[in-house]
Amino acid sequence: MSHFINRQRxxxxxxxxxxxxxxxxNISLLLLYxxxxxxxxxxxxxxxxxxxxxxxxxxxxxxxxxQQLMAGRHDLIKTSNMERIAAIRGVTEVAxxxxxxxxxxxxxxNYTVMVDTALGYDSGNAIIGQGVARNQRIAAGDIFTxxxxxxxxxxxxxxxxxxxxxxxxxxxxxxxxPRDFTLxxxxxxxxATDLAVTVANPRETITIAGKIAEMIPNSRxxxxxEILRTYDSIFDWRGGLMVTILLISIxxxxxxxxxxxxxxxxxxxxxxxxxxxxxxxxxxxxLLKFWEGSAVSLSAFLLGVAAAYIHVFFFSxxxxxxxxxxxxVLYPAFRLKPHIDLYQLxxxxxxxxxxxxxxxxxxxxxxxxxxxxxxxxx
Amino acid sequence: MxxxxxxxxxxxxxxxxxxxxxxxxxxxxxAFFAFTTTSIVILLLLAVHxxxxxxxxxxxxxxLAGRLxxxxxxxxxxxxxTRHPAMADNHAAFQEHPAAFDHFPSGSILMPxxxxxxxx
Numbered sequence: 001m002s003h004f005i006n007r008q009r010x011x012x013x014x015x016x017x018x019x020x021x022x023x024x025x026n027i028s029l030l031l032l033y034x035x036x037x038x039x040x041x042x043x044x045x046x047x048x049x050x051x052x053x054x055x056x057x058x059x060x061x062x063x064x065x066x067q068q069l070m071a072g073r074h075d076l077i078k079t080s081n082m083e084r085i086a087a088i089r090g091v092t093e094v095a096x097x098x099x100x101x102x103x104x105x106x107x108x109x110n111y112t113v114m115v116d117t118a119l120g121y122d123s124g125n126a127i128i129g130q131g132v133a134r135n136q137r138i139a140a141g142d143i144f145t146x147x148x149x150x151x152x153x154x155x156x157x158x159x160x161x162x163x164x165x166x167x168x169x170x171x172x173x174x175x176x177x178p179r180d181f182t183l184x185x186x187x188x189x190x191x192a193t194d195l196a197v198t199v200a201n202p203r204e205t206i207t208i209a210g211k212i213a214e215m216i217p218n219s220r221x222x223x224x225x226e227i228l229r230t231y232d233s234i235f236d237w238r239g240g241l242m243v244t245i246l247l248i249s250i251x252x253x254x255x256x257x258x259x260x261x262x263x264x265x266x267x268x269x270x271x272x273x274x275x276x277x278x279x280x281x282x283x284x285x286x287l288l289k290f291w292e293g294s295a296v297s298l299s300a301f302l303l304g305v306a307a308a309y310i311h312v313f314f315f316s317x318x319x320x321x322x323x324x325x326x327x328x329v330l331y332p333a334f335r336l337k338p339h340i341d342l343y344q345l346x347x348x349x350x351x352x353x354x355x356x357x358x359x360x361x362x363x364x365x366x367x368x369x370x371x372x373x374x375x376x377x378x
Numbered sequence: 379m380x381x382x383x384x385x386x387x388x389x390x391x392x393x394x395x396x397x398x399x400x401x402x403x404x405x406x407x408x409a410f411f412a413f414t415t416t417s418i419v420i421l422l423l424l425a426v427h428x429x430x431x432x433x434x435x436x437x438x439x440x441x442l443a444g445r446l447x448x449x450x451x452x453x454x455x456x457x458x459x460t461r462h463p464a465m466a467d468n469h470a471a472f473q474e475h476p477a478a479f480d481h482f483p484s485g486s487i488l489m490p491x492x493x494x495x496x497x498x
Contacts (some may be wrong), residue, residue: 007406009405010407011405013405013406013407016406016407016409020406041432042428050393053451057439057440057448057451058448058449058451059440059443060440060443060447061448062447062449065449065465072467073467095447097446097447109455110461111455112452112455112461112462114446116445116446118445122468129452131452162442163439165439167452168439168453168462169439169443169448169451170439170442170446171452171455172452172455173452175446194465201418222464222465227450227464230464231451231463233462234463255465298414299413299414299417302414302417302420302421303417304423305421306417306420309424309428313428313431328454328455328456329456332452332453332455338424338427338428339428339431340425352388352445
């Protein structure tokens with residue numbers, strides 16, 4: 001056993017000295033390799049963590065959201081429908097959701113305005129998200145104005161700013177009392193934006209949604225499973241898009257690495273010939289090349305994954321932010337909850353470490369099996 | 379014989395000396411294993427960090443989502459179909475009318491909702 005370990009260590013010693021002899025070339029290769037692994041791992045971390053967070057946060061989303069359609073577009077729904085829906089067997093709760101959008105012409109940002117009954121009926125108070133507070137430069141206790149439907153200012157007192165943890169859910173939100181909401185938008189009192197339906201048995205959701213669609217013509221029930229699926233596909237789509245963008249850099253790296261690993265230089269061929277002539281066997285040379293390949297690819301993998309974790313979870317993925325930001329003025333500055341998916345990470349390991357090591361060994365095998373003399377002369 | 383012996387002895391002594399000197403310096407393989415072990419330990423520490431982050435997952439925002447019955451994440455705020463993709467009309471992201479070109483860049487990274495089941 002100790003003979004085996006000693007042999008491996010000696011070959012590894014030689015492999016690293018051999019890599020260090022071509023220091024500049026190998027360090028630049030290692031840096032590039034690390035960068036590619038870091039980019040792909042960042043993407044995996046980012047998408048997986050967003051998916052997980054969406055699934056966790058939307059766990060408590062309504063079982064069914066009932067929208068009213070008018071000419072194929074989302075319209076207000078009459079609150080009188082609530083009683084009819086509540087009468088369906090299996091429905092435990094029907095609650096109106098009153099919400100809408102407010103465009104702030106001063107800052108050029110869109111806010112999501114929503115009724116929070118916890119604020120009372122007619123309060124003049126508002127709870128705002130971190131993004132709104134940042135954009136308007138206001139804090140708890142300050143007063144801010146919104147222009148209402150009659151084009152007069154509606155004064156609201158900031159009762160509370162939602163904590164930083166809620167950025168991903170409510171960064172652009174302004175929560176207000178029902179009366180303030182009605183005043184702001186001229187919103188009819190007997191209507192809601194949509195209705196949130198809670199169902200006792202999740203297996204009955206589809207049946208109940210079918211009954212609602214039948215009961216209220218032109219209504220559109222949206223199931224929780226559909227909401228979750230929408231987010232899953234959004235993140236898969238986005239991840240795929242990023243891979244497409246990264247594909248060019250990944251491909252150029254593959255060409256570079258293949259050229260470096262597969263195309264043995266004359267110097268390397270001569271080295272193989274010398275090693276054979278002083279008594280190294282083909283298996284020794286293959287072992288040497290295996291260690292050379294493994295040293296580079298394993299180091300790049302370990303460094304790349306650590307860099308990706310720091311990039312995504314400590315610095316909130318600044319490299320991906322421009323893609324995410326789009327044109328919105330108000331952008332949530334959320335920090336993702338760290339999550340490591342072992343399955344995805346091992347896939348990345350097999351896709352990065354294995355091909356490079358294989359690409360290093362194969363051409364050496366071809367050279368190592370030829371005669372030492374001809375290897376030295378070539 | 380004597381000069382050969384002396385030269386041979388000198389070369390032998392030099393080989394032994396250089397081997398002794400080399401043993402004082404850290405072997406390449408030892409340095410590599412130290413580096414790999416350190417990197418693995420760092421990764422394990424990051425995994426522990428990830429696990430502790432999951433445990434301290436703020437329940438406050440989940441409670442907020444439950445209280446307000448929220449359906450969407452606040453990712454893009456520029457248009458209603460990017461702010462609330464789950465609530466968007468059937469033909470979003472081509473929101474304005476069925477064949478309309480998209481106004482916003484995020485429309486290109488936001489997949490149109492799947493048309494699924496009889497409920498949609």
